[in-house]
Amino acid sequence: MEPKNVLSREREAQRPHLTDAAADIHLEILVPESRSESKKPFSFYMSILSLWLAAIITSWDSTCLAIALPAITSQLHGTTLESFWANISFILGVTIAQPIYVSTSNVLGRKQPLYASFALFAAGSVVFAVAGSMGLLIAGRLVQGLGAGGLDVLEEIILTDITNLKERPRYLAMIASAIALGSISGPFIGAAFSELVDWRWIGWINLPIVGLSFLLAFFFLRLRSIDMTFKAKIRQLDWIGMLLFTIGAPAVALPLSWADTLYPWASWQTLVPLLIGCLVLFAFGVYEKKVKPAEAMMPYSKFANSTSVMCLVTGFIHGLLLYTTLSYVPLFFQAVFLETPLEAAKSILPCCCFTVAFSFIAPMVIEFTRRYRVLLWLGWMATTLFLGLWYLVNQATSWAEVYVFQSILGVGLGIVFTATQVPIQASVSDVNDTGTVVGMLVVFRLFGALVGLSASSTAFNAVFQKSIDSLGALPEEVKILEDASQAISFIPALRELNTTVEVMNDILRAYEEPFQAVWIIMTCFSGVGFLASIFIKEYSLESEDIGRQGLESS
Incomplete structure (x- = not known):
């Protein structure tokens, strides 16, 4: 899915071609603005x-x-x-x-x-x-x-x-x-x-x-x-998602750490909490996806x-x-x-x-x-x-x-x-x-x-x-x-x-x-x-947008 807030290369190629003179004017307008944006308080x-x-x-x-x-x-x-x-x-x-x-x-x-x-x-x-x-x-x-x-x-x-x-x-x-x-x-x-x-x-x-x-x-x-x-x-x-994750994560981690050391892999002390943890994390995933x-x-x-x-x-x-x-x-x-x-x-x-x-x-x-x-x-x-x-x-x-x-x-x-x-x-x-x-x-x-x-x-x-x-x-x-x-x-x-x-x-x-x-x-x-x-795609890195919780203007 292509980001909506950046131009793809294909879309960029479709933009009208600027003449050299227009490009010069365009740069003169943009450069001072870019420089001012780069100044940080x-x-x-x-x-x-x-x-x-x-x-x-x-x-x-x-x-x-x-x-x-x-x-x-x-x-x-x-x-x-x-x-x-x-x-x-x-x-x-x-x-x-x-x-x-x-x-x-x-x-x-x-x-x-x-x-x-x-x-x-x-x-x-x-x-x-x-x-x-x-x-x-x-x-x-x-x-x-x-x-x-x-x-x-x-x-x-x-x-x-x-x-x-x-x-x-x-x-x-x-x-x-x-x-x-x-x-x-x-x-x-x-x-x-x-x-x-x-x-x-x-x-x-x-x-x-x-x-x-x-x-x-x-x-x-x-x-x-x-x-x-x-x-x-x-x-x-x-709240429900936080509770489910807080229960599920340690329930999976604990038996993984003690299996074959404190208790055997086949023991109920290992399998029961591991199974419960997996079920709780599965329930967490279903809840997050379905309830939204x-x-x-x-x-x-x-x-x-x-x-x-x-x-x-x-x-x-x-x-x-x-x-x-x-x-x-x-x-x-x-x-x-x-x-x-x-x-x-x-x-x-x-x-x-x-x-x-x-x-x-x-x-x-x-x-x-x-x-x-x-x-x-x-x-x-x-x-x-x-x-x-x-x-x-x-x-x-x-x-x-x-x-x-x-x-x-x-x-x-x-x-x-x-x-x-x-x-x-x-x-x-x-x-x-x-x-x-x-x-x-x-x-x-x-x-x-x-x-x-x-x-x-x-x-x-x-x-x-x-x-x-x-x-x-x-x-x-x-x-x-x-x-x-x-x-x-x-x-x-x-x-x-x-x-x-x-x-x-x-x-x-x-x-x-x-x-x-x-x-x-x-x-x-x-x-x-x-x-x-290998399945990670190449995206444009040219966005200059700032999120809603950015720094306040000084």
């Missing part, structure tokens, strides 16, 4: 800075914990399942909250949900920082996730409110650089605090950044209000073309790949290469650096070429190929190969991260729908992360248990590993293990195999992502 740049800070804080919080998990789990006497849930609970909170923020911000306006996000994120950071048990730490991460979900999705929605499609790639590159920079610095922050100071500072460090971002938003982000009474706004909200609430959480009508649908599919898969990679590669270096958290953070630097660089470069290439399809295909091909090559990495692999594999994987992940946002925005027919479709893309990306982390947790635990069982009776110094739930908490002890070379090699192979299972799963998903990207 001071409040615009302060608003961008607020969004930039929100982006960096949420992205580093989603990656900094993975590398510190072994030390935290060991100190708080947690299990492998609890350690994985410290990460999963954050993503679960984000996933549950995001569609609610998208829907409510369309009705109530952007700022009130944004302020609620700041408050929840700060409160969760405090709970995490003072946690004395894994249960409380997981609760803190969940509350953080509820806040981060709003910050993550609203920063991208607000960016579409205050910029037009023609200029958006350059500002998209700025926000993407913050997200990528946060993803890079996250492992270093986690490693530095857990190894050199105290892991609790992972929570405390959030507070001044959140405070500054909030103050900038409060004083400078002056968005146009929605002309409707508060009671009328409340009636517009999709005024402000539906899943507005089917706004995804009436193959491009927007395929963008959601690829966004889901990219979220699955990105967050799983950033969680498991640092653990891989600690468990298989016997590195400290700080050394592991340094080892994943090539992947992180190239992800940062190409998440910035991709929208700038689009800004220059006004095209995105070929770039997307290249990103997916690089991601799929080099995820597959990670299966070959072990202790015998040279560091040159490790760095090359990581670097090109980072290129692919970075390109796909930002390039996917352009076609879904270009595909909408009404500029006021742009924020909604961008919000849903973020929701699908984080829902993919939730599914990826849950499924990878299951695969890791199941394969590790089989690998350990195949070794038979273990020596006393590693006997604790007969229970796969202790695999993550035991990683710091691997570096100081006093045993024979033969036993050590067996243990390291037992750790290698579950990571290889995770790489295989991700490679298969990445292949599906590449196939889906």
Whole structure:
């Protein structure tokens, strides 16, 4: 379906041809106007800075914990399942909250949900920082996730409110650089605090950044209000849709995370909640499509073309790949290469650096070429190929190969991260729908992360248990590993293990195999992502329209 608010190339070709003189006059009229439109008030740049800070804080919080998990789990006497849930609970909170923020911000306006996000994120950071048990730490991460979900999705929605499609790639590159920079610095922050100071500072460090971002938003982000009474706004909200999604999403995620670890796949404890969750999500989909609430959480009508649908599919898969990679590669270096958290953070630097660089470069290439399809295909091909090559990495692999594999994987992940946002925005027919479709893309990306982390947790635990069982009776110094739930908490002890070379090699192979299972799963998903990207169409990027919640005129 062709956007109504932009001219297609065919339609452009049918316009009357201007003479050179007329063209000169036409340009003289347009250039001053375009230049005046490009001038931005001071409040615009302060608003961008607020969004930039929100982006960096949420992205580093989603990656900094993975590398510190072994030390935290060991100190708080947690299990492998609890350690994985410290990460999963954050993503679960984000996933549950995001569609609610998208829907409510369309009705109530952007700022009130944004302020609620700041408050929840700060409160969760405090709970995490003072946690004395894994249960409380997981609760803190969940509350953080509820806040981060709003910050993550609203920063991208607000960016579409205050910029037009023609200029958006350059500002998209700025926000993407913050997200990528946060993803890079996250492992270093986690490693530095857990190894050199105290892991609790992972929570405390959030507070001044959140405070500054909030103050900038409060004083400078002056968005146009929605002309409707508060009671009328409340009636517009999709209450039933929000309830169904809030029940269905965790009901699916929980059994995926504990299958074959806490309970067997065939047990009622796994199958019953999984079936209930699937049924509730199915009911949610039917309700949104058939009833069509005024402000539906899943507005089917706004995804009436193959491009927007395929963008959601690829966004889901990219979220699955990105967050799983950033969680498991640092653990891989600690468990298989016997590195400290700080050394592991340094080892994943090539992947992180190239992800940062190409998440910035991709929208700038689009800004220059006004095209995105070929770039997307290249990103997916690089991601799929080099995820597959990670299966070959072990202790015998040279560091040159490790760095090359990581670097090109980072290129692919970075390109796909930002390039996917352009076609879904270009595909909408009404500029006021742009924020909604961008919000849903973020929701699908984080829902993919939730599914990826849950499924990878299951695969890791199941394969590790089989690998350990195949070794038979273990020596006393590693006997604790007969229970796969202790695999993550035991990683710091691997570096100081006093045993024979033969036993050590067996243990390291037992750790290698579950990571290889995770790489295989991700490679298969990445292949599906590449196939889906083929169906994304090329749209014009020349629209200069601004949505109804743009910045107020100064």
